[in-house]
Amino acid sequence: MEFYRSHVLVCGGTPCVLEGCKGVRDALIAEVKRRGLDREVKVVETGCLGPCDLGPVIVVYPEGTLYQKVHVPDVPEIVEEHLLKGRVVTRLVGEGLQAGVVKYEEPTYLGVQERIVLRNCGVIDPESIEEYIARDGYRALAKCLTEMKPEEVIDAVKKSGLVGRGGAAFPTGLKWNFTARADADQKYILCNADEGEPGTFKDRLILEGDPHSILEGMAVAGYAVGADKGFIYVRGEYGLSIERLGKAIEQAKALGLLGPDIFGSGFSFDVEIRKGAGAYVCGEETALIESIEGNRGEPRIKPPYPGTEGLFGKPTVVNNVETIVNVPPILLNGPDWFRRFGTERCPGTKVFTLTGDINNKGLIEVPMGITLRRVIYEIGGGIPGGRGFKMAQTGGTSGGCLPKELLDVPMDYFTLPEHGSALGSGALLIMDDTHCIVDIAECFMRFFEHESCGKCTPCREGTARMRGIVGKIARGEGKPEDLDLLDELGSAMQVSSLCGLGQAAPVPIKTMLRYFRDEFESHINDRLCPTGTCGT
Amino acid sequence: MAMVTIDGRRVEVDAGTTILDAAKKLGVDIPTLCYHPDLAVQAVCRICVVEIEGQKLLQPACAFPVQDGMVIYTNTPRVRQARKMNLELLLSHHPQDCLQCVRNRNCELQALAERFGMREIRFEHKLRGLPEDHSTPAIVREPDKCILCRRCVSVCQDVQAAGVLFPSQRGAETVVTPVFGRGLDEVACALCGQCIHACPVGAITERDDTERVWQALADPNKHVVVQTAPATRVSIGEEMGLPPGRIITGKLVAALRRLGFDKVMDTDFTADLTIIEEGNELLKRLKEGGVLPMITSCSPGWVKFGEHFYPDLLKHISTCKSPQQMFGALVKTYYARKAGIDPKDIFSVSLMPCTAKKYEADRPEMCDSGYKDVDVVLTSRELGRMLREAGINLGDLPEEEHDDPMGISTGAAAIFGATGGVMEAALRTVYEVATGSELPKIDFEQVRGLDGIKEATVRVGDLDVRVAVAHGLGNAKKILDLMREGKANYHFVEVMCCPGGCVGGGGQPIPTNMEIRGIRGSALYEADRGLPLRKSHENPAITQIYAEFLGEPLGEVSHHLLHTHYTPREKYPAVKKAVCSEAAG
């Protein structure tokens, strides 16, 4: 490998792509060459670097300087000043990020963020398997195939305490064990990359930024449970993810890291991509299976569970992208290492996506159990314009809304539910005090009404009714008894809906009724929207 | 085995039994709506939810298997609240005009509303305003009444293999409809009406033709003749509150006379006639190397299904008309002449267990008498309505005989209404006609019963005749696919469109389920045993009609009046011709 004095990483995540990062990358390459630096400086397009609202973003190593909102006309200055003269172009280093991101790997930033899942995102060229391998890529798979028995792999994952990161928090090792024990001629590994939870884009960034880690995790899972075939179900809107994943599969096959007889171990594993077509409910594991089988994405009755009877009726492990990406480091470093992060009940890290009224929007990876306050004010840089915090929705649109009294609650899969919310996919939507509870509630329910598959009564009818009632309240036509009806309807949906969609759909409204009931009441009783949003 | 506790009482059941069935064993009646004992479990209505100790979520009793030690509660406040809420949600989208609905007092949704004492619906009442489908003479769809239980989808896909009804769109927009929202007349629908039996409400019903019959009965210039199909005599009692399987042939005849029909004759007579014609057709095909296997043609749902899905196999179907249409052709020729009535004054009504018969009567070729051979087809349910309106109580009536000259029949005709019955009736005649000797044993047990496909080999002279019987189009499909592959090594195949045969027809009383189909079928075999004549060729009225009118089986008159032809139809609805984008671009 040639030695380069400097590496310039150009973020190739979707938001940066749409802000024109490709042009910036090409301009950098041309300018570096023009200046005769092409033997010393390497320009690499990489996966998402995190601060998505500041794109295009580039980072210059070894210094780790992050430049934001870089456009083609800025390129000559960066090359001239930084790469030639070693001086930081201060005007392109963001104000909102002083503490955190100026130096990308500066200790203060890492002090909060722990990178296990995102270990390679923004560090390597996602289209280069060599760079992935150079960062210990496929070593976990090699270790499993050559040194470990499948039971030992499952045991390590069990000991690590890893739980599913898609939202349900089911212990991953246990899940694998069900499928490993099932007797069948064919088993499958499914990677759930149908990321549809509003406010969530972590899986996309992993797909775009580190696709090989997914393939490696899936292969390890396949070895552990005895599956030789995997599918990645990616939502249809994620064009770039599908493209990069496809390339990664080709590369891995070319090097014999996927395909027959990997590492001469006798273990074979193949991965196929399946593209979704616009249905949030397909994130539910059995709906996803239906979709892969070519059907309407309607959830199945459970039991039987996919672990014993899943895709094409065969035992199937369904894991979320983030869960799978945790697997290789756990096997490489051991379960005890993994347990050093996070909390006793929820070891490891969690990737959050920060959206809404927050200065630093984007992707972060922090230990489980971090408080909302630290995320918003330390990492997220607080709320724009110094406005007041009103509420945060954790876990995406199917999560609960927490008021400022709960800013210090530790965020993990077990504590948040005690407050009526959920960690879910890790989406954090911050809302300042200019927002109206009823208006936001209607927005949530509009989503569920649109995404309900329509199979079971409580979800199909309930989401539409909830939306109708909330809309009525917003228009100033609500009745006092509507609030109890909403609550009662919500409870029935939570306990009697067929799948997680209908069970979770009332969660935001229920928490809003719990923490912000007075605001609903003023819409109903006084025909008044306190924030002036609804025009009642 | 699993020991479970339901509402404090313990019961032992096989592991994997559903909570619903375990509860039944204890006499606990868990309410259901989308559940149907004969169909795939849907678990979508969420009415049957119960609470399981240690679980946060309620579970549907119809689908959830018990485990040893499970403790279940079926009436906790949480359970009751969820059930009532789901019911309230369904009712808020359902028409509230129960009094005008054909399923009034025989509606599962209405029964639940009553059971739960639903006195108030707190949601704004909203109908979707979906268009009704009156496109066929057989089946009417009112999608606004649909509660999306998907039972009709299951029967149409899984049981009948027709694939006509399927959910489209999603969420609150979901509708169960023929493809592209077309009418049933435009898709490959057999019009079997099994979806009507599946429907818990009034979203799918038969077309009601009672008014036309009332009018004809009131018209002094009309000579109104009715024929009674084999399967109706063991089911019509259910319309009048009698238990399934009561044989009430004589009372039915009496009731029809009291309604005002001028002549009450019997489809069983033409069933016997069918056996003579079809039996001879089979013998001819066997002798002359005709197309084999030959398939029965009595079931118009099957015939239409065959025309849509197996147009390449139509030459296998017997050219015999169904007994209904043979009767229709004869009533306006043979009977008209014998009775000295101008056929134009005859109004021919048939009482059928079937919705597809309405379509069959309307087929353009069914006018061989020079008039429409069958003017109106009434299903068992429609006749039930007429009898109730007229205040005729079957129980109070004497037993009366069918009218001549088409009123005498044999036991072989009676069993036409059960799966395997046509085959058995045919074998009784074919054996004796071909060999000239008497059957050693008249009962062909191998072709009876509710197995989906039944096979038998019968020695007739020096030929082993291999036969098969299928009921339900899904089972028929299996045999037809084998035929296509050249692997069906049969001489004669009976196909009945509906599960159980005509006793389970789409026009039969509601409810019709597998258990009731079985009971009605057994009653027909009982009727057969009780009749003095049990072979079609021994029917004196048949001998008479050949002597007086038809001449000989497969003869010229028969050919003209009793045989028909089939029309290849599309499997997919007509769509405009595709144009190449290159050519258009």
Added chain:
Amino acid sequence: MEPAARNAGICPAKIGEILQKYSRRKDALVAILHDVQKEAGYLSEEALTEIASGLDVPVSRVYGVATFYTLFATKPKGEHIIRVCQDAPCHVLGAKAVIEALEKELGIPMGGTTSDGKFTLEYTSCLGVCGVAPAMMINEAVYGNLTPERIPLILKEYK
């Protein structure tokens, strides 16, 4: 010009090719619908019928699948399809004003197609680019950090 001019149709032969690519596997239906739509612009009744016939499944099932997923269109749409997100993260940052600007600029309501057949405006669920909310997609391209002021400028590229 007819709004559906570019959706004139698709050769049965072309559909046959696509089906062959997936070895006529029934489980590949979603992928097949993607490919046919890409080729034909939308999934017409004739295309769906051709697919059903080629896979030997009821056309009702193919139609049921096609109408389940929002990325599939069974009716002709405009030349450019604008999908706007109005889920919570976009809503919070002003998606409503963006939608109003789009409706005003195009002169059509959400769900509509312009009379010249150029644009169809519709709602999409979260596009997963919430870091740059509010966001929308025009055909395959994503646009973020939208403001009402930017809308006319963006649309100009497509007019």
